[in-house]
Amino acid sequence: MTQIGKRVRVKGLVQGVGFRPFVWKLARDLSLSGYVLNDGRGVLIEVCGSAVAVGTFLDRLSDDLPVLARIDQIELAEISGDLHAGEFLIQESHESEVATGAVPDAATCPECLAEVLNPADRRHGYAFANCTHCGPRLSILRHIPYDRTSTSMADFPMCEECRAEYENPEDRRFHAQPIACPECGPKLWFETSGGEAVSGNPVAAAANRLHAGEILAIKGLGGFQIAVDAGNERAVEELRRRKLRPDKPLALMARDLHQIRSYCHLSDEEADLLESSAAPILLLQKDGEQLAHGIADGHDRLGFMLPNTPLHHLLLGQLDRPIVLTSGNLSENPQETDNDQARRGLEGIVDGLLMHDREIVNRLDDSVLRLDGSGPTVLRRARGLAPVPIHLPQTFAAAPKVLAMGGELKSAFCLLNGRNAVLSQHIGDLEDAATFADYKKMLRLYCDLYQFRPQIVAVDCHPQYLSTTHGKALAKEFGAKLVDVQHHHAHMAACLAEQQNPMVLSHPVFGCILDGLGWGEDGTVWGGEFLKGNLSGFTRLGHFRPVPLPGGNAAVREPWRNLAAHLHTTFGPDYLDRLHGTRLRDAVQAKPLELLNRMIERGVNAPLSSSAGRLFDSVAAALGIRFDCQSYEGQAAMLLETLARPHMRTEQGYPFQVSTSLPVVISFQELWMALIGDLKSSVSAGRIAARFHLGLIDGLVSALEQSGARPADRIVLSGGAFQNAILRDGVTSRLKASGHEVLNQTLVPANDGGLALGQAVVAAARHFAR
Structure with a gap:
């Protein structure tokens, strides 16, 4: 033979x-x-x-x-x-140039959970059981190849029984690098906020204190989390007060799917996402029993996840209700990962800490997903999803190494190496000094982890973004070429990069890119854009009518400013006269309009912007939603979406003016006239919100068609505004009904969390096009 x-x-x-x-x-x-x-x-x-x-x-x-x-x-x-x-x-692993992927942390598998719950098993009640199917990966990894010595488990020599499992190819723990048991692995304990160790079972101690309404820190896979009984209104309010997080919805963890169904509608597809190895937070429609009102006030969805470690399974098994499980930090700061730093950083926030002695090497927040009519939407890509590479088509095999720096908000960076684009986990908003420091630290770690030295550094065009200035410094350090990528082109390219069809990457597509702010090629601030192009370039075919941003960044925080700017742009300086007969007039008149109007008319600290996000803010403000200020990005728009949802099937959209020549411009005079008329007629806020959404969907589809999009043309929908499920599903279904192929993002966020992926593939495509 x-x-x-x-x-x-x-x-x-x-x-x-x-x-x-x-x-x-x-x-x-x-x-x-x-x-x-x-x-x-x-x-x-x-x-x-x-x-x-x-x-x-x-x-x-x-x-x-x-x-x-x-x-x-x-x-x-x-x-x-x-x-x-x-x-x-x-055979033993060999050291060589790194070109493989790091595997994300994975939720506890059924086999390990069965052992943890089995009184006869040697890992009964053990909070760190794992195997090759589950457990920590990226969170403990220092470098590749992935061996025990490359992880923080190197500090825990294996006992004889674990060694026997580890060396037996027939065992599912064969070369499971985080293998551990109570004899040789990490140890768990509970301590008070004063540092006093509490005797007895630490999980039982934590459960008892949660029952009593205390606020606790729990050391999870990728960082510390803060927990409180989700049914205790007083405890939830106290958590918000201590954490300085007044409004942003809080994530929840439930014992199992049955418990989640007590509070939310849950489809089979949603159940599959919750039970996947990523175990993300999944936004679910409220339905059933009520938890504490303060968890997600004003929202119609709750963010639930299932236990993702044996520790969480053991804790939830001793509780009658779900728990709030939010990031272990002071609001907007990076999540704590180190024991001593957590003791200091969470002092005054938590009453006790459930701790262990396994080092968290890489910080990871929880991933956040939602299932829409057009498929899954990744709102935050982190634990369980990162750093799975986005596998690019064969045309990228010869691409240079590109380091893409991402944006300012919801930051993440990307390492493009041939066909693999490694997008980092969500890091946060770089305006916060601690987050920016963490961003730089994580970037260095990834470059070391993948032995990555970039030939090109890609940055956003905004000259003041910290990611841009740091990218310029790194380009000099590495002797790499610096490439500027326009913000909205990067959004479009990120969506294209998810597609495995090379034709999609090379042939021109149309793009509808809606977000808050992005530096435009004409020196204005863009945000409501209609583009045509591919990875290597684009043409701007249209946009929202530019409106001033009075106060610059202040307009992002204070929706009333955007309302005033829209009304001034539409009706002139006497716009207050238009508001006679509405409650809105008094609210607007109470603001410093004389100063605001001078800023708008003189163009002082009032840059023009075609921002879609600020349009949402202005409509929300007109309805009294977060009129004065919003405490987190997108708050007003999210509440507006929630308000609209029950009325979407019964209303007709407001008119939006769409010009018929290039560049196509969407204007808002008819919108504001109709909306103010409804305010005078005391039409409910929910119906007005629905009419706005429906009218905007009509206007976007019309603008794309006026831009030249024809049936069978591919159309990309991207940008943070398309995380609005009403908008995403509405525009998608309308375009598909007209014969278009619609491309939505399902692997990376449509918001700035996916920006670096787009920057990376644009830089590579420009290299090929030279």
Whole structure:
């Protein structure tokens, strides 16, 4: 029988997921010889045997993969010289240039959970049980290849029983790098806010204190979390007061799906997302029993997640109700990860801390998703999702190494290396000094982790973004080329980068890009844009009518300023006369309008902007929603969406003026005339909100058609405003009904959290187009 040998290079998410024992078992079943090992590029296999058996091995290599594995590419070569004989072996890892992916942290698998809950198992009640199907990955990883010595588990030598499991290819804990048990692994304890250790079962101590209404810190996978009984109104209010988080909705953790169904509607698809290895926070429609009113006041959705570690399973198992589980920090600061820093940073916020001694190497917030009519929407990409690479088409195989810096808000950076674009986890708003420091630290860690030295550094065009100025400094440090990428082009490109069809990347598409603010090519601030282009370039076909931003950044925080600016732009300086007969007139008149009007008329600290986000703010303010100020980005727009949802099927949209020549301009005079008329007629705020949404959907579709989009043309929808489910689903369905192919984002956020991916692929495409 003919004997052959194949050298097999496997790239993708194939380390720390049980891939080598999977290969070992497959090769042994087929009586093949050779070896498998990890190195910096992924997994290397040499396999020898009969031609039939080797062919079967290659056919089955991509089937029945371990739960967390993903194969992106397989390269084959003939083995020259002597073929391997004897057994098939798992060899030690080799150091080499890093080109493989780091696997995200994964929620506890059913097998590990069963052991933790089994009184007869040696890991019964153990908060750190894991295997190759679950447990910490990125949060403990210092460098690649992914071996125990590369992680913070290096501080915990294995006991004999764990070592036996670790070295047995038949065991699901074979080379599970975070393997641990009560004998040799991390230890858990509970301490008071004063640092006094509490004796007894630490999980039981924490549960008792939550029952009593106390606020606790819990050391999770990627950072500290703050917990409180979600049914205790007083405790939730106190948490908001201490954390300085007055309004932003709070995340919840429930024991299981059955408990979630007591409070929210839950479809089968949503249940699958909750139970996935990512275990994200999922926004669900309220339905059923009530929790504390202060959790998500004014919103019709709750953000629920399921336990993602044995510790969370054990804690929720001792509680009757869900808990609030929010990030362990003072509002807007980075989440605490270090024990001593948490004691200091959370002092005055928490009454006690549930701690352990395993170091968190990489900070990770919880991912946030929502299931819309047009598919899943990633609102925040972090634990469980990052840093899974976005696998790009073959055309990127020869791309230079690009470091993309992202934006100012919801920051994340991206490392593009060939076909893999590694988008970091959500880091936060760089305006906060501690967050910016964390951003720089995380960027260095990723470059070290992937042994990445960029040839190109891509930045946003805004000259004052901290990500831009830091990117310029890094370009000098690395001797890399600096590439500026326009903000809204990057949004469009990020959506295109998710597509696996090379035709989509090379052929022009239309884009409707709606967000708050982005530096425009004409020196104004853009935000409501109609583009046509591809990765290497674009043309601006249209936009919202520019309106001043009186006070600059103050207009982002104070919706009344945008309302006044819109009314002034539409009706002139005597716009107050238009408001006679409405309650709105007194509210607007009480503001410093004389100063505001001078700013607008003289163009002093009132830059022109086509911002879609500020249009939402102005309409919300007209309805009395967060009129004076909003305490977090997008608050007014989110509340406006919630208000509109019950009325969407019964209302007709307001008129939006759409010009018929290029550049297409959407204007708002008819909108404001109709809206003010409804205020005078005492039409309910919910109906007005619905009419605004419906009219905007009509206006956007009309503007795209006036821009030249024809049936069968591809249209990208991106930018933070398209995280509005009414807008995303409404525009998508209308365009599809007209024969268009609509591209929405499902892997990375449409907001600035996905910006770096777009910057990276634009920079690479421009390199190819030279």
